[in-house]
Amino acid sequence: MNISLEKLTDWQGWLELLLPYGLKLVGAIAIFVIGRWIVRFVVRFLKKMLGRASTDETVVHFLGVVANIILMAFVIIAALGQLGVQTTAAAAIIGGAALALGLSLQGQISSVASGVLLIFFKPISKGHFVELAGKMGTVERIDIVSTVLLTTNNQEITIPNSQVWSNPITNYSIRPIRRMDLTVSISYDDDIDKAKQILLDIIAADERVLAEPVAAVVVNAMGESSIDLLFRPWFNTGDFWGGYWDMVETIKKRFDEENITIPFPQRDVHFYGSPPAASGGQPPAN
DSSP, X not given: OOOOGGGGGSHHHHHHHHHHHHHHHHHHHHHHHHHHHHHHHHHHHHHHHHHHTTOOHHHHHHHHHHHHHHXXXXXXXXXXXXXXXXXXXXXXXXXXXXXXXXXXXXXXXXXXXXXXXXXXXXXXXXXXXXXETTEEEEEEEEOSSEEEEXXXXXXXXXXXXXXXXXXXXXXXXXXXXXXXXEEEEEOTTSOHHHHHHHHHHHHHHOTTBOSSSOOEEEEEEEOSSOEEEEEEOEEEXXXXXXXXXXXXXXXXXXXXXXXXXXXXXXXXXXXXXXXXXXXXXXXXXX
16 A cells, blocks of 8 residues: 655645555454354354253353353454455464463363363262262362362362363262261170161161161171271251261160160280389389
């Protein structure tokens, strides 16, 4: 474009020069603003339709994010085209930038891929009580890059999805019933049959314990200081923790009432040969 110096000496020249660019800029801004509004409308509509189809909330959120990114990319390219930027060149620039960004964010991309697997295979869902990457809590949300847990003491833990997917996932909520596994130790001097009957009576007295599968109370091991009994009632998953805490307390109280001993770890020491030195004195002469 040829620009004469005379046009730069008065305001009309500047206006004539800048007006075409100003109109293009206004048009690009209008395309971006209107396009962004349309994208938001389309994404909300998509989420609404998926919600009506009873699609999982996590999947709805993920697809909404993906749709927003793709549609906004088209809006940005259209705005750049209005400014006179070649769209093919813009697409190439965006592609090159995406490649460079991808190489520098390999860990985050791994988390995104893991997030997609978590969302579509659904080993966990919002509201499940789980153990992920060594952390335990209730699933608050599953994002594209990370999973957020809410602990029992109301702390929020954010775990990268790559760590979630690459480590064992323990889901305590996905099954409708759950077994309580408790080791109850008694003294070698106590009556095993009596202790087992007390435990069976505790199970029978709690309405939360399921009739099927049948609860088990068995002798598991003869330890160094105790006889170890396995105490295994079944609960509905929602009743598990309340039943667990109540039964631990009830077992202790009933054992106290029935004079059943819960032994401390102990060890007998036997001396052979010369007797030990007297307290505060010298060992006896041979």
